[in-house]
Amino acid sequence: MTFEEKPEGNGSLVDENQLYLGEKHQAKEKPIANGKAKLSARQEANAKCDLPRKSLHTYIWQEVQRHNQETDQWLVINRKVYDVTGWADRHPGGRQVLNHYAGEDATDVFRAMHPDPDIVRLYLKPLLIGELAPEEPNQERNKNSQLVEDFQELRRTLETMNMFNANLGFFFLHLAQVLILEALAWVIVWHFGSGWLITIFISFLLMVAQAQGSFLQHDMGHLSIFKKSKWNHLMQTFVMGHLKGLSAKWWNNRHFQHHVKTNIYPKDPDIDVGPLFVIGELQPVKVCLEILIGAALLMPVYFNLDSILVMYRSRDWEDIAWVSSFYIRYFITFGPFYGIFGTMVLIYLVKLLESPWIAYVTQMSHIAMKMSKEENRDWFSTQVLATCNVEQSLFNDWFTGHLNFQIEHHLFPTMPRHNYHKVAPLVKSLCAKHGLQYVNKPILKAFGDILSENAVMPY
Incomplete structure (x- = not known):
């Protein structure tokens, strides 16, 4: 089997979007010739599962945990x-x-992060070394087995309800919104000139x-919206690289660490972002000024520099090309009005304005929740204790990109956001059954809790 050498894609254990199974390799030397590749791969996986297996070596949990x-x-x-x-x-x-x-059970995170796990299992097969002994429980003994079973049953129910099927039109309308706003800004400066009031408005x-x-790029990083994985990959790199000016692979590798170990220090990079951005109970917020400054500098300074550094170290020419196209586009469209230096100022002004918006929306659901070591x-x-929701409204849905449903998003990362509100009552019911608090706040309270040192929940 052949694998992509560079990390990329859905941030999952193996990413369908980046393996390009529909176009490249189905098995060792067996090429895939047409659009039936995904079906063929799934059928092959199922067929292999039906074949008589040799007896596997058995392990107890204590032995697994040592590795x-x-x-x-x-x-x-x-x-x-x-x-x-050897494959990491x-x-x-x-x-x-x-x-x-x-050293842990990864069953639920594996299922959560893979849009089509049947295909991924083909690539897991060479890594198989054994199975748990018959007398061993399905999960480590410290876990609530009934809760795990209930959650897995909930997921099966949601799959039956087609809650993981994406509405292609929904995401194209969202893309159209972004492109129209970009085009409108250029038309305004072209028609009215580059005065300071116009500059502020655009x-x-x-x-x-x-x-x-x-x-939108957050959606593209999680979902398999298109039937052919290469189109998912192309869409994400276009939105993240060309429209945002950041590396898609950098974002994927960083963001999905956040997903698999939310609010767990130091595994979650969102709570381990350096001395200027100290957050949470483990890295206490001593003054609001640090959060205010950190939020403003997150996109134009920290994310930009980190993205550039990762691309340079990995020699990721694809992402470098996409990010370069972002700056070329700005210089072509706004350079005639502002010049080279003025266009650079405009780019970083826009990122400076965007930064608090994104920082507050993404962190309002985590900073005030449980933070811990492993x-x-x-x-x-893990996800319910570290995540909270913000009340639903048309404005809240738009302003947060539906990340006001962070609980549902973290439990089911590959679920399209237009379905979050449909599954929220079922998730809330499961929380109630097992005595877990389902936190749902007004948006202003959620923003206020980011600045409040006392908002960090004691554990």
């Missing part, structure tokens, strides 16, 4: 034990995602386009 180092990584998926040590560097989602689950339009573009909780508890 939790960067140089020795085992994990369990559906009671099967996999040694991913080639993992499309980055080696950290695998390392964060070394900066506002471009800031809205950038923020909504952030929400406790090896089950998937459902």
